[in-house]
Amino acid sequence: MARPNEEVEALLQEYADLIAITGGEAFKARAYEKAARAIGGHPTDVSRLDAAGLREIPGVGRSIAEKVVEYFRTGRVETIEERRARIPNGVRRLMAIPTLGPKKALALYEDLRISSVDELADAIKAERLRDLKGFGEKTEANILHGIELMRQAGGRILLSAAMETAEDIVTTLSGIDGCEDCAYAGSLRRMKETVGDLDILVAAARSAPFMNALTELPATAEVLVHGPKKTSVRTSEGLQVDLRVVRPASWGAALQYFTGSKAHNIHTRTLAVRAGLKLSEYGLFETESGERVASRTEAEVYERLGLPWIPPTLREDRGEIEAGLRGELPAVVTEDDIRGDLHTHTDLTDGLAPLEDMVTAAAARGYAYYAVTDHAPDMSMQLMTDDKILAQRERVRELDGRHHRMRLLHGTELNIGPEGDVDWPDDFLRDFDLCVASVHSHFGLGRDAMTRRIVRACENPYVNVIGHPTTRLIGRRPGIDADFDEVFAVCARTGTALEINAQPDRLDLGDEDILRAKEYGVKFAVDTDAHSIPQLAHLRYGVGTAQRGWLTTDDVINTWPLRRLRSFLRKERAGRPA
Template identity: 65%
Template sequence: MARANDEAAALIQELADLLSITGGDAFKIRAYEKAARAIAGHPDDISGLDLAGLRKIPTVGEAIAKKVLDYTTTGTIRQVEELRTQIPAGVRALTAIPTLGPKKALAVYEELGISSVDELAEAIKEGRLRGLKGFGAKTEDNILRGIELMRSSGERVLVDAAAGVADEIVAALSALPQVERCMHAGSLRRMRETIGDVDVLAASTDPHPIMEAFAALPLVAEVIVGGDKKTSIRTDRGLQVDLRVVPPESWGAALQYFTGSQAHNIRTREIAVKAGLKLSEYGLFDADSGDLIVSSTEEEVYERLGLPWIHPALREDTGEIEAALKDELPRLVTVEDLRGDLHSHTDLTDGIASLEDMVAAAADRGLEYYAITDHAPNLFMQRMTDEKMLAQREQVRKLQKKYPGLVLLHGTELNIDPDGEVDWDADFLEGFDVCVASVHSHFTQDEAAMTRRLVRACENPNVHVIGHPTARSIGRRPPVDADWDEVFRAAARTGTAMEIDSFPDRLDLPADLIRRAKRFGVRFSVDTDAHSLGHHRNIRYGVGTAQRGWLTPDDVINTWPLERLRAFLRKDGAR
């Protein structure tokens, strides 16, 4: 996606946020938020579009299109600049706290003069917020959790932001005649949820022109340090990228060295030392003579250490060495294993693409089956009705004739209410092929209440998948509190799958909970939760999270043939 799309979307979203602070019209705010998602998800570069072209983007009307055109011609949106001057910088700083809404940010600024995150944290500790209307002990706890969440994310970015930069750099460098091999390494190759900096590795006998080309890329804002072995830059989005160029014969050792976590690399070096060897980014050497033994491929390095090749997603020292020594490493699920997608949305609710366009995108992915799961009526802002859903079902049936090689499933994403109930009665729900049920509200329930809520949803015979189970938004909203072992027992007992949502700010279930759930015999569904055509590409991040959770294809229900999946959805004991 072109960076112009992201920047314009960020400005439109900021406009929505600023209007929230100033008490703007709620309908208009939602329209801006939806348009921001549409612009970010638009597959083409918006920078060359005129007003008519911008208006063709779903949910972008003439007023919003003019604002985007303002950005593409001036680099900013004048209304955003005007609102920024009306709202104190301190209030805008406070709105960065995930759990503090704009109205509360304005209240603490006006009532107590608080204009920074540190001041707010100190005020809570001193009990100074207790006298403000709407600020109780629970509110304070939530704000403190939000501050902790914001601080923990630091300068890290979501995995998709890092992957976009890495893909662009690898493609540019791979085109150079001096480059024999090039790929990203580090935490991005391990598919961590957030990335501090991007590591790129290239193999060449002539590094100097590669480093020059790297430093001259359009996305480079600053060269931090330069050299023929390593050059570090900062991109125009603030992300640091380190490029290392190694001799071709050292490729495998370097890739192994710069991919593994520190803990994993310590373990492999310990194995090397015990075998009388020395392992570095240049190769595996005899410790006494210094002679090179192997270095050209990762497989050779691991094999000489007495280990099979270990998948990058597992290289965290969380049991992969022990499993490798016992020859018990799993065959991890891949994108190619997926036969279907069980969670996606259209413009009937909060998606930005039509039903037919979303189905076409699923067909382009080579899927065998695809579920449309628009929101149910209890998510009031989506304005769903029985009639709209039944009309869509008929559309799906008609569209099926156009795609004989892709089985279309008509589903819905239900809302799990505070008591564990879901939208619609059993009779209506039985008409769906698949029902995903998710928590969309009341995120701050205590552990006991949230556990009962999720268990009850699992026990509903018409609920097949629990969508984004922890309801977290990375860097913005913490996961809900629940006794996950109890939830996973219920899911395994009832034959209810836990979703791994591929949205980069969700990746939910996270890897640690995936491994816990798997021990209880839970099955999983790796879905895009796509709201636009571009979101289909996010599947790589969901699969990466599944790999970090040690999942095999058999653990994931949407790798199964359709008949086996249908048996599972009937909850008739199929595993």
């Protein structure tokens, strides 16, 4: 159940793509792309705005506002439907492939009559694309990788999209008479980066009101199973939702069981068997007598097995049970531990909100400090200049401490060039409070060159954080090829933090890389990379990923008091290792 803003964002972005495919004016396509981003990042529900209110959003003109109003009035936009009709279905199927742009998709259809993913894969294997203008071996390899990404993703969706749907359902079911508990479980509760389906649990004496309510939700497109113990539906966005209603006395056991993971559950059941017990979704029972000994809460079930309560994000059978038995389970970082966001953008570059609005929104989140890190000049499309960034710094200093005494840090997001160089010289970088450095281009460098590139950036005394280190976009772009073990070692040596970027399509570093980097002694920054006010709330996904990497507050620099953080940010400039 996407937010209305996100529905419109997707619609306008699709229209921009359709304009590009059909040979429309490039400036018009760009205008719709800009409006799509502006509406997607707007903090107000645009379905409640009239045309005049919509036109107050930067980048939204009269024609676009009218289309948005038409969409919410009728559920469709006539001009977009007409443009869709001009594009064969086969082309639109090909456009779904990551790495394949709309114009290439149209060329494949018109020149080779390719209209499906399987046909395209077969054509590449037969080397039929190489005679087409704009195609070659490298293009073929990129498309094949895009097909692989698509197939790997299958029916899985991003964590954030699943969370929105789950929370809507939980809110609805929690309001029904007789509900004693309601929660989502499964891979969503474990905060995995993608989710295949939703598991929803309810504790109640009667199941029928909840089963019926799920089938009657506006977002329910198809009922797959409707029964007293389990009901499954498919939403209009294609996500399967499985609802189970259990007796309140079994709530804890059911929540533990349906949260998983499968490997974690096998391990806990093995512990139970060794103790002469049987563990199921109904409770923990004595094997011989059948007496139930624990079930009402998860903590009760774990305690009877000789374990502390294990956070859901750790339940992947990656040593959490052994650590619990030894009394060494980490106190993982929580969202409440985060004292500030160290990577955000304003409308000075590619953000959607002015500096003052971003600062106000950050202060409302209760932060002790907050960093503004707009792009540096090597990202040429952002049109940054020395004068612009210095003027912003002056304004940041003026606002410092004005909002609930929140301290402001003036930073920048530097671009790591192919040789590891960054945008500004040392004498200019010296006056920033912090510098995030990220790879934004030349993703195809060889492994050795890419490793040298990142290592050189880490060794820069003014680079504090490596932003979205692997550059991956989940389901759309693979991470860069580099020797990250070498990178991790250099980060630990130089006092350079690695970012856990909380954007839902990044979550970069991912949990497995975090676990490896932690072994080297690396420190981390959990940042939103927010380009709009709503994106500040993405922090929860970064924290969930940090938890999956077993991180504590000692590992995460933006949980530290400002004085300790500033000491870390001085890096080696103070004449000693951080």
